[in-house]
Amino acid sequence: MGNENNRELTMAAAISEGMAQEMERDENVFVMGEDVAKYGGIFGATGGLLDRFGADRVMDTPISETAFIGAATGAAAEGMRPVVELMFVDFFGVCMDQIYNHMAKNIYMSGGNVKLPVVLTTAIGGGYNDAAQHSQCLYGLFAHVPGLKIVVPSNAYDAKGMMIEAIRDDNPVMYFFHKGIMGLLWMAYFTGSTTHVPEESYTVPFGKAKVVREGNDITLVTLSQMVHKSMQAAETLESDGISVEVIDLRTLVPLDKDTILNSVAKTNRLCVADEDYLSFGLSGEIVAIVAENLDSIDLTCPVKRLAVKDMPIPYSPPLENAAIPQSSDIENTIRGMMA
Amino acid sequence: MIEPTTDKMLWMYEQMLIIREFEETMVNIYLEGKLPPEIQEGLAFDIGSGPVPGEMHLAAGQEPVAVGTCAHLKKDDTITGTHRPHHFAIAKGVSINALAAEIFGKVTGLGRGKGGHMHLFDVENKFGCSGIIGAGMPQACGAALAAKKKGKDWVTVTFFGEGAANQGSFHESLNLAALWNLPVIFICEDNSYAISVTKDESTAIANNADRAAGYGMPGVSVDNNDALEVFSVVGEAVSRARAGEGPSLIECKTDRYLGHFQGDAEAYRPEGEVEKLRENDPIDLLRDHLVASDAMSDDNEKEIKDRASATVKAAYEFARASDYPDTSEVAQHVFV
Ligand SMILES: Cc1ncc(C[n+]2csc(CCOP(=O)(O)OP(=O)(O)O)c2C)c(N)n1
Numbered sequence: 001m002g003n004e005n006n007r008e009l010t011m012a013a014a015i016s017e018g019m020a021q022e023m024e025r026d027e028n029v030f031v032m033g034e035d036v037a038k039y040g041g042i043f044g045a046t047g048g049l050l051d052r053f054g055a056d057r058v059m060d061t062p063i064s065e066t067a068f069i070g071a072a073t074g075a076a077a078e079g080m081r082p083v084v085e086l087m088f089v090d091f092f093g094v095c096m097d098q099i100y101n102h103m104a105k106n107i108y109m110s111g112g113n114v115k116l117p118v119v120l121t122t123a124i125g126g127g128y129n130d131a132a133q134h135s136q137c138l139y140g141l142f143a144h145v146p147g148l149k150i151v152v153p154s155n156a157y158d159a160k161g162m163m164i165e166a167i168r169d170d171n172p173v174m175y176f177f178h179k180g181i182m183g184l185l186w187m188a189y190f191t192g193s194t195t196h197v198p199e200e201s202y203t204v205p206f207g208k209a210k211v212v213r214e215g216n217d218i219t220l221v222t223l224s225q226m227v228h229k230s231m232q233a234a235e236t237l238e239s240d241g242i243s244v245e246v247i248d249l250r251t252l253v254p255l256d257k258d259t260i261l262n263s264v265a266k267t268n269r270l271c272v273a274d275e276d277y278l279s280f281g282l283s284g285e286i287v288a289i290v291a292e293n294l295d296s297i298d299l300t301c302p303v304k305r306l307a308v309k310d311m312p313i314p315y316s317p318p319l320e321n322a323a324i325p326q327s328s329d330i331e332n333t334i335r336g337m338m339a
Numbered sequence: 340m341i342e343p344t345t346d347k348m349l350w351m352y353e354q355m356l357i358i359r360e361f362e363e364t365m366v367n368i369y370l371e372g373k374l375p376p377e378i379q380e381g382l383a384f385d386i387g388s389g390p391v392p393g394e395m396h397l398a399a400g401q402e403p404v405a406v407g408t409c410a411h412l413k414k415d416d417t418i419t420g421t422h423r424p425h426h427f428a429i430a431k432g433v434s435i436n437a438l439a440a441e442i443f444g445k446v447t448g449l450g451r452g453k454g455g456h457m458h459l460f461d462v463e464n465k466f467g468c469s470g471i472i473g474a475g476m477p478q479a480c481g482a483a484l485a486a487k488k489k490g491k492d493w494v495t496v497t498f499f500g501e502g503a504a505n506q507g508s509f510h511e512s513l514n515l516a517a518l519w520n521l522p523v524i525f526i527c528e529d530n531s532y533a534i535s536v537t538k539d540e541s542t543a544i545a546n547n548a549d550r551a552a553g554y555g556m557p558g559v560s561v562d563n564n565d566a567l568e569v570f571s572v573v574g575e576a577v578s579r580a581r582a583g584e585g586p587s588l589i590e591c592k593t594d595r596y597l598g599h600f601q602g603d604a605e606a607y608r609p610e611g612e613v614e615k616l617r618e619n620d621p622i623d624l625l626r627d628h629l630v631a632s633d634a635m636s637d638d639n640e641k642e643i644k645d646r647a648s649a650t651v652k653a654a655y656e657f658a659r660a661s662d663y664p665d666t667s668e669v670a671q672h673v674f675v
């Protein structure tokens with residue numbers, strides 16, 4: 001490794017390090033899910049934890065998501081701090097009641113008497129042709145129901161800090177990691193997601209978006225893997241004299257409206273780049289927030305949204321490529337807005 | 340014991356050969372363009388590259404369950420299946436060319452390339468499957484309910500892994516099928532693993548067939564990975580279902596020779612396990628039976644093997660030669 005101050009980690013390693021440090025600090029923290037122990041998580045988010053903490057604290061579960069995700073809520077209500085993995089977000093359907101009606105609502109329905117320090121981790125995203133049931137993002141769906149904090153890191157530094165923040169939170173946190181930025185050895189990824197990660201424990205607060213690139217001409221609001229596609233587009237556009245400000249939302253709930261509004265007030269143009277479905281979701285929400293503040297913001301052109309245009313993710317490579325917004329789509333859209 | 344006719348046995352043998360060759364050929368095709376990955380330095384493999392990207396779950400070793408079951412099915416009978424669907428799709432009579440083309444994402448595929456290998460639909464042969472564990476069982480109940488309402492003697496078979504038997508949909512579907520006396524045959528392919536999690540680690544009882552009693556239907560366990568035993572047990576269940584006597588649960592102990600998906604390092608497998616399993620290859624078992632009972636001559640065997648190889652070869656050639664769908668199709672077929 002050499003100088004540990006410059007140490008770089010993949011996002012997968014950063015996530016599991018965050019979990020490990022919290023497990024060391026607090027014996028109430030434990031991890032469960034399908035293939036999280038021996039396998040270390042299909043996407044490596046729990047790699048190495050079994051060897052360090054043993055099978056009592058790192059538990060492989062049967063394929064019974066309603067039971068074990070509901071069990072996480074139940075254990076959290078008793079003061080444990082479970083981290084529970086839903087292997088792919090696409091599988092939410094078999095356990096949605098436990099998430100949507102219980103994990104998300106029991107605190108409120110108890111008048112704030114119940115605490116639910118549970119972290120539900122899950123893999124999102126396409127780009128490797130895993131088709132309609134294994135490629136969705138769906139964070140917008142979960143952000144829609146009140147009562148779940150929604151965390152969507154784009155890089156290793158944020159991933160570790162937000163994992164530690166999530167475990168320490170007394171509220172349920174859904175933590176979405178995109179497969180194409182985990183730094184896996186078996187899936188091409190955006191290397192910008194592998195970053196310096198301090199060895200010591202630290203937190204990244206929720207509700208603070210990050211301006212990952214400053215610019216004057218247009219505000220590009222994005223998150224997760226799409227941050228990296230956006231940065232590529234912004235770099236290309238820069239050479240054509242278009243200055244793009246890229247905002248990484250980092251968390252959807254809570255949402256940092258101020259950073260978005262301040263940026264759009266400066267650039268007077270807004271584009272949202274998202275890998276979730278277009279209609280009734282994240283991109284519409286961001287646009288609505290800006291629309292609600294047009295008394296203090298001038299827009300010089302209509303807003304644009306890039307997202308999956310309301311079709312399931314197709315398998316066939318050329319179709320998948322067309323369904324999911326790519327860097328070139330972002331680039332072309334912004335050029336159109338500047339014309 | 341229900342015995343197949345010689346013709347049926349020969350059919351089963353040929354189907355097993357086709358399935359095995361289809362799956363083992365795919366092992367190599369799948370690696371094309373992925374290894375060494377040109378797309379990014381430092382990777383061991385890139386799942387998103389090559390002519391067949393995405394996950395790939397193969398069923399080599401599990402052929403007896405598919406052929407022993409499908410030997411009883413007619414075109415009008417329905418199958419709902421899993422993420423590991425090639426073996427029973429082929430045995431059900433789904434076009435192997437259209438299957439291969441779908442796996443290649445081509446427009447000539449079963450779903451015009453939209454579905455991919457876990458999501459195969461063939462209306463004509465009444466076949467469907469899903470990548471969501473446990474998803475096939477409720478829909479099987481629906482297909483059986485439809486047959487009943489239409490007054491047909493059609494049966495529905497739903498395949499699922501032993502891992503899926505811990506999913507809520509399994510338990511709900513068994514109750515529904517028994518309650519409504521539906522012509523469904525629940526076939527659990529117990530290959531001992533759900534990815535890295537063994538059945539011992541996931542299931543509190545030894546035999547899923549025992550769970551049938553809790554829902555009021557017969558449950559039978561087939562302990563050897565033997566096509567003739569599967570044939571016999573499923574035959575009885577299909578007869579019951581056709582006669583309006585209701586659902587059955589059958590658990591077939593079988594073997595997964597390959598990784599959960601291709602690219603699986605299988606660190607969880609005891610060393611030498613696969614080699615041991617392969618010593619009891621069910622294809623050899625049926626072959627030996629055919630030869631010993633004078634049902635298959637050497638010439639006969641060669642002819643069957645050649646035909647099976649040619650079938651698989653032609654399917655993959657068809658898939659490669661086919662076109663990708665035009666990107667203008669991407670927004671089509673969300674609705675009909
Ligand atoms: C609802 C749901 N949970 C988890 C998964 C991920 N997954 C895919 S295959 C698999 C193991 C399935 O095991 P089993 O049912 O025994 O079938 P096998 O793979 O052995 O054929 C898992 C956990 C999924 N696809 N759907």
Ligand SMILES: [Mg+2]
Pocket residue numbers: 500501502528529530531532533534
């Ligand atoms: Mg299994």
